[in-house]
Structures are given as C-alpha cells and as structure tokens.
Amino acid sequence: MVGEKIKAIRMEKGITAKELAEKADVTPGYISQIERNLISPSLAVLMRIAEAAEVPLVSLFSEDEKTEVVVTTKEKRTKIRFPDTNIEYQFLTPYSRSKEVCTQMEIIYYKISPKSWGSPCIQSHEAAESTYVLKGSLEYHIRDEVYAVNEGDCIYVPPNTPHQLYNPGEEDVEAIGVIAPAFY
Known part of the structure; x- marks a missing residue:
C-alpha cells in the first residue's frame, strides 16, 4: 500500500515523519495517518511527498527496483488511480525508487472517463511529454489554447509547459x- 511505501522510503532516507511533513x-499527524493507510492522500499531496523525499512519484507504488532488461506483461503492469483524478494509469515501462537508477522515459497507458478532466489542477513538470490517442478524442488545455488530439493523432508538449487534459x-x-525523463 502507498502508506507502507512512504514509510519505507522515509526510513531508508533517514527522514523523520516531522521532517517529511x-x-x-x-x-x-497526516503523514502518520497516510503511513498507517488510514487515509488516501490526494495526487497533489503525493506529489509533494515524493518531491520532499526526492523520489519519483511512481516509487510510492513500486514493488521492486529494475536495473536490467525487463519485460512487463499485461498482468504485471502497475495500475494506479489517484483519488482526485479521473485517470487510470498503467505503467508499461519499469521504474525505480531511486532517481539515480530510474529509466530515461516513462511509457504509460491511460484512460480518462467521459466528460471529465484528467486532474483537478493544471500540471507542469520538467519532463517532455508526448501522447498518442488510441481511442476517442482528448483535449490538451495549454495556456489559452485548446489542442484537439483525436484517435490516431499525437501531441508533443515541451518541458515546463502548464497543461491539463480533458475528455469531451x-x-x-x-x-x-x-x-x-521519467518523473513519476
């Protein structure tokens, strides 16, 4: 569970719950409740915890570190649905709990529910992002522009570009x- 991962990472790094908080x-107290799996933190809180612990966000959900050639079967994909988003993520590439060992890219299969935003807030990150739409139509809201990305289309978003996804x-x-590079 997420809380156990956060506690394990915190302990590995020698950080107290107070320092992480x-x-x-x-x-x-909020960190304590998360670590004991009494509450489900929002994506925004998980992102702040990962940043504070200096680990990729996905490491809060990882099982084992991978530093070699890895085949990820459909059944073994890490699947994540954050409580405050309408996106289900399936990680197709391996990842690591260490920024020094993490993969150079993250490939993610995801679904966004009808008539909903991918997340409640605008996202911006230091990584470049590209999306290929397999099914449906996706809107990328970037600054004052809306980019329609239809089935079979692809979009590239440069690093540090504020954006938000919507399924119309x-x-x-x-x-x-x-x-x-991978940042989850």
Whole structure:
C-alpha cells in the first residue's frame, strides 16, 4: 500500500515523519495517518511527498527496483488511480525508487472517463511529454489554447509547459503517454 511505501522510503532516507511533513507542507499527524493507510492522500499531496523525499512519484507504488532488461506483461503492469483524478494509469515501462537508477522515459497507458478532466489542477513538470490517442478524442488545455488530439493523432508538449487534459466525449479516452525523463 502507498502508506507502507512512504514509510519505507522515509526510513531508508533517514527522514523523520516531522521532517517529511514540513517539506511536504502537511502535518506530522497526516503523514502518520497516510503511513498507517488510514487515509488516501490526494495526487497533489503525493506529489509533494515524493518531491520532499526526492523520489519519483511512481516509487510510492513500486514493488521492486529494475536495473536490467525487463519485460512487463499485461498482468504485471502497475495500475494506479489517484483519488482526485479521473485517470487510470498503467505503467508499461519499469521504474525505480531511486532517481539515480530510474529509466530515461516513462511509457504509460491511460484512460480518462467521459466528460471529465484528467486532474483537478493544471500540471507542469520538467519532463517532455508526448501522447498518442488510441481511442476517442482528448483535449490538451495549454495556456489559452485548446489542442484537439483525436484517435490516431499525437501531441508533443515541451518541458515546463502548464497543461491539463480533458475528455469531451461520451466514452473513455484511451492513450499512450511518454514522459522523458521519467518523473513519476
């Protein structure tokens, strides 16, 4: 569970719950509740915790570190649905809990529910992002522009570009996203 991973990472790094809480801008009691799996933190809080612990976000969900050639079968994909998003992620590439060992890119298969935003807030990250739409139509809201990415289309978004995804359709959007370098 996420709470156990956060505690394990915190302990590995020698960080107290109070120090992690201060860096992540939450209370020590909130960290304690997360670590004991009593609450499900939002994506925004998980991102702050990962940043405070200096690990990729996906490491909060990882099983084992991979530093060699790896085949990820459909059944073994890491699947994540954050409580405050309408996206289901399936990680197609391996990842690591260490920024020094993490892959150069992250490839993610994801779905966004109909008539919904991928996340409640605008995202911006230091990685370049590219998305290929497998099914449906996806809107990328970037600054004051809306880019329609239809089935079979691809979009590239440079690093540090604020953006938000929206599914305007009546069915799930299915897409493959590539993020390089990996930041999850």
